[in-house]
Amino acid sequence: MRQVKIIVAAATAGLLALTTACGASGGSTSNATISLGMIIDKTGVFASSGIPALNGVQLAVDETNQAGGINGKKIDLVVQDGTSDPAVAAAAARTLSRKVQAVLGTASGSGCRAVQPILDSAKVLQYCLSPQQFTLTPLFFWGLAPVTGYIPATVPWLKAQGYHRIAFIGQNDATGDGYLSVFNAIAKSDPANYQIVGQERFDSGATNLETQATKLRDTKPDLIVAGTTGGNIVPVVRAVKSLGMTQPIWVGTGSVSLDALSPLAGDLPAGGLFANAFWADISDEVPAGVPYAADVTSFAKAYSAKYNQKSVSAAAGSYDATMQIIAAVKSGATKGTEIATHIESSAFTGALGDYKFSPAVHQGATLPPVMMTYQGAKGLKLAFSGS
Numbered sequence: 001m002r003q004v005k006i007i008v009a010a011a012t013a014g015l016l017a018l019t020t021a022c023g024a025s026g027g028s029t030s031n032a033t034i035s036l037g038m039i040i041d042k043t044g045v046f047a048s049s050g051i052p053a054l055n056g057v058q059l060a061v062d063e064t065n066q067a068g069g070i071n072g073k074k075i076d077l078v079v080q081d082g083t084s085d086p087a088v089a090a091a092a093a094r095t096l097s098r099k100v101q102a103v104l105g106t107a108s109g110s111g112c113r114a115v116q117p118i119l120d121s122a123k124v125l126q127y128c129l130s131p132q133q134f135t136l137t138p139l140f141f142w143g144l145a146p147v148t149g150y151i152p153a154t155v156p157w158l159k160a161q162g163y164h165r166i167a168f169i170g171q172n173d174a175t176g177d178g179y180l181s182v183f184n185a186i187a188k189s190d191p192a193n194y195q196i197v198g199q200e201r202f203d204s205g206a207t208n209l210e211t212q213a214t215k216l217r218d219t220k221p222d223l224i225v226a227g228t229t230g231g232n233i234v235p236v237v238r239a240v241k242s243l244g245m246t247q248p249i250w251v252g253t254g255s256v257s258l259d260a261l262s263p264l265a266g267d268l269p270a271g272g273l274f275a276n277a278f279w280a281d282i283s284d285e286v287p288a289g290v291p292y293a294a295d296v297t298s299f300a301k302a303y304s305a306k307y308n309q310k311s312v313s314a315a316a317g318s319y320d321a322t323m324q325i326i327a328a329v330k331s332g333a334t335k336g337t338e339i340a341t342h343i344e345s346s347a348f349t350g351a352l353g354d355y356k357f358s359p360a361v362h363q364g365a366t367l368p369p370v371m372m373t374y375q376g377a378k379g380l381k382l383a384f385s386g387s
Contacts, residue, residue, distance in 0.1 A: 034073045044084025046230040048260030056318035086114035097122035101336040109174030125336035132178035145367035147178040153367040156386035163223040167216040170227025172201040179227030179252045213239035229254030246270040265376040277372035280316035285382045299351035320350035
């Protein structure tokens with residue numbers, strides 16, 4: 001019997017692969033199964049981002065199965081813990097690149113960078129879940145808004161609030177590099193209004209950042225920018241608070257999940273905690289005039305019903321990515337190159353909005369000019385809309 005199998009794996013992400021197995025008897029494929037495996041950061045500092053990403057993939061799988069599966073074949077999701085370690089992601093890529101045709105993940109910039117050359121060499125498609133900047137290759141896609149997209153989405157808020165002196169503190173990795181590049185670009189484009197007055201870095205997982213925060217305090221900033229993923233935002237906020245600093249804190253979307261922010265629910269910074277938002281993060285406030293509002297609310301309702309939690313963009317992005325790959329497989333794609341061609345040539349609208357891929361453009365959804373604030377028990381709320 002000829003059988004098509006899909007396996008997914010990732011670290012803070014997933015790895016989806018297609019392999020073809022042939023039995024001895026030939027004939028019908030009616031008993032074929034589709035297995036999706038996922039290496040996800042269920043533990044470690046990135047778990048607060050990894051778990052929502054896993055939830056989004058699981059929701060896409062469950063909805064697909066309830067609708068009849070992929071061409072009548074049910075999907076099984078196989079999950080492994082990536083432990084928030086890019087080396088684990090790289091090891092998984094080496095092992096699975098011999099068996100798979102497409103990869104979903106990781107959700108961190110450092111993880112995606114560790115995996116990308118391995119999968120490129122093996123001619124395996126990768127769908128990264130990080131917004132960081134990467135080198136475009138034929139089989140590498142990433143769905144969240146590009147880091148460069150933060151610039152037009154953030155400047156209207158900076159202008160409206162009158163923030164000019166910006167101090168940066170971020171992880172000493174690809175995530176920190178990406179977020180710092182946003183604000184360096186803003187300052188370079190308008191030096192009369194925006195200055196980077198200080199910058200400090202730290203290793204992911206550090207718990208005491210008072211030394212770095214003290215140096216930033218001395219620069220007298222208007223705004224603290226935290227270039228973090230997952231729970232790394234917690235020591236940043238606690239260091240700023242411990243020094244009595246009252247500046248607002250901007251945080252990268254990689255740390256914007258209720259799990260990541262929950263340790264701060266009763267210990268919010270004096271100036272507030274703000275982040276760029278997709279409407280999926282604040283779905284109960286999406287205006288009816290947003291063209292994809294129905295997609296946002298549909299996803300948010302399904303997510304809330306399944307997990308008893310409000311949706312976040314990490315979950316929405318992984319849901320959209322999974323649905324795009326499933327659509328490619330449903331169309332008959334069985335190789336990484338065929339999945340890539342389908343994604344490049346197919347229009348897709350999901351919970352994060354419109355995805356417009358092409359052979360020259362492999363980064364998807366556009367970040368709207370919207371800011372949200374974390375209000376503890378009240379969750380994430382709309383703070384600014386420049387639409």
